[in-house]
Amino acid sequence: MDGLTIHQAAELTGWSPRMLRYLERGGLVDPERTPAGYRVFGPGELQRLRTLRELLEGFDCGLSDVAFAARLRRESDLRRSLESWLESEPERPQGVASEDWLGWEQRKHQALLAAT
Amino acid sequence: MDGLTIHQAAELTGWSPRMLRYLERGGLVDPERTPAGYRVFGPGELQRLRTLRELLEGFDCGLSDVAFAARLRRESDLRRSLESWLESEPERPQGVASEDWLGWEQRKHQALLAAT
DNA sequence: TAAACCTTGACACAAGCTTGGTAAGGTTTG
DNA sequence: CAAACCTTACCAAGCTTGTGTCAAGGTTTA
Numbered sequence: 001m002d003g004l005t006i007h008q009a010a011e012l013t014g015w016s017p018r019m020l021r022y023l024e025r026g027g028l029v030d031p032e033r034t035p036a037g038y039r040v041f042g043p044g045e046l047q048r049l050r051t052l053r054e055l056l057e058g059f060d061c062g063l064s065d066v067a068f069a070a071r072l073r074r075e076s077d078l079r080r081s082l083e084s085w086l087e088s089e090p091e092r093p094q095g096v097a098s099e100d101w102l103g104w105e106q107r108k109h110q111a112l113l114a115a116t
Numbered sequence: 117m118d119g120l121t122i123h124q125a126a127e128l129t130g131w132s133p134r135m136l137r138y139l140e141r142g143g144l145v146d147p148e149r150t151p152a153g154y155r156v157f158g159p160g161e162l163q164r165l166r167t168l169r170e171l172l173e174g175f176d177c178g179l180s181d182v183a184f185a186a187r188l189r190r191e192s193d194l195r196r197s198l199e200s201w202l203e204s205e206p207e208r209p210q211g212v213a214s215e216d217w218l219g220w221e222q223r224k225h226q227a228l229l230a231a232t
Numbered sequence: 233t234a235a236a237c238c239t240t241g242a243c244a245c246a247a248g249c250t251t252g253g254t255a256a257g258g259t260t261t262g
Numbered sequence: 263c264a265a266a267c268c269t270t271a272c273c274a275a276g277c278t279t280g281t282g283t284c285a286a287g288g289t290t291t292a
Binding site: 016018019022034036037038062063064 | 249250251252253258259260
Binding site: 121122123137150152153154155 | 240
């Protein structure tokens with residue numbers, strides 16, 4: 001076998017084996033399988049798993065956000081509808097991005113921030 | 117006043133007043149205010165509220181998905197990172213979209229579908 | 233001033249997500 | 263065959279989301 005087992009991959013990527021299965025279930029990774037059904041993680045998978053982690057932490061978003069972004073790529077009608085809805089958003093003078101979106105994209109930190 | 121109160125807007129859009137406030141808190145709508153602080157919903161707001169409802173129901177996605185799409189429009193570095201991560205996804209032969217994403221984008225229906 | 237609105241804030245609760253653990257069973261290898 | 267892996271399928275704890283309701287208080291208008 002020229003790939004890693006799920007525990008080895010977990011070790012190297014920082015995800016738990018449990019989470020690797022969870023991520024697969026969500027379609028965010030898709031390792032090969034041995035004939036017996038064992039997952040085999042290749043270098044590509046490892047890289048994407050690490051990058052995914054960086055993405056989530058660096059931008060503070062969730063798995064479902066990444067999943068939705070992927071869905072946007074696939075479903076052009078959804079993409080278009082969403083695009084046109086967002087387009088119709090009235091232009092707010094400025095300084096939109098700070099208060100509003102706390103609590104939607106970063107709600108997790110709300111308590112922490114408020115506790116200072 | 118040439119706009120509607122929150123209860124009137126709720127009546128006409130199918131959202132509850134509670135939800136209109138919730139949507140505003142999330143930045144998905146942004147009605148004007150009277151000097152005293154009362155929300156004033158114009159025709160544009162009403163239209164977008166109805167369209168939003170159609171979006172959510174028609175494509176079976178959530179408020180946070182729409183919020184994230186909006187965030188994608190604003191944050192180009194997030195957009196690029198996500199784009200390149202998704203780009204690196206290994207090409208799966210076909211038939212990707214059915215099983216995987218149930219449970220991420222449409223997990224709500226899982227129980228229903230399974231119950232048939 | 234009293235009725236009928238509106239405001240923000242809090243409490244509450246069901247449903248879903250994230251994550252771990254554990255059980256029952258197959259595979260590989262010494 | 264036994265140890266040490268792997269698999270799927272459940273149960274569960276804790277947090278987030280979506281939604282209602284209620285309280286305390288300001289505004290408008292008759």
